[in-house]
Amino acid sequence: MDMVRREKPLVDKIRKQRVKEFRAIIDDDLERGEFWLENTIRVFDELSCTPEKCVKCEVSLLRYSAFQWWNTLLSVVSREKITWEFFQKKFQKKYISQRLSKYARECxxxxxxxxxxxxxxxxxxxxxxxxxxxxxxxxxxxxxxxxxxxxxxxxxxxxxxx
Structure with missing residues (x-):
């Protein structure tokens, strides 16, 4: 009996590279989000992922308020318009605006x-x-x-x- 070897899902491959879920919470160090994104980009490059798979995998790793942010983004922008570059830019803008809001809250x-x-x-x-x-x-x-x-x-x- 021939055994068919199935290829592991991409999410399993990136987890094997020690990419973790992003569990954003209110008191998170905002630089942590930027580091997480840079790390996942590096891993996706190493695995030669297509941009479509990058977005899909990245979203599968979002938890808590980070996943809520994704849902908010989808309520504003259609899924078809979300490219890998767009996702990266929006994720970075989110952390920049959060960092700015953190300083604004002091005033x-x-x-x-x-x-x-x-x-x-x-x-x-x-x-x-x-x-x-x-x-x-x-x-x-x-x-x-x-x-x-x-x-x-x-x-x-x-x-x-x-």
Missing amino acids: ISTEPIMCKRFEDGLNENIRLSVGIQELREFVVMVERAWKAEELVKEKRKEDNKS
Whole structure:
């Protein structure tokens, strides 16, 4: 009887390379997220993973608030538009905005006040897009502002073409 040897799933291969799940919690060291991403990128390069598999595996390693962030991202951006490069950029932006919000909390007492000050600093087009959503969670507001900015840029490109 011939035995068919099945190839191990990619997630098993990356775990064998000691890539761990990312279990983001509120008191996490924010540099830990950046280190985790850099480490997984290195492992994916070593395993010659396709960009599509990189995103799929990366998401399978997200836990707790990191997975909630992913779900929030999917509510704003369609899955088809999420490339490996896009995922990396968004993950890094999330940690930059969290790092900034950590410093802002030292000066501003509540998250709604932080959101209001952030919103007031946006340009008019983006402020209108974000303001009508009445967001009171800083990280979500930063994500939506980024998305609004991308849409404004796309509209400008379309206008310039016509």
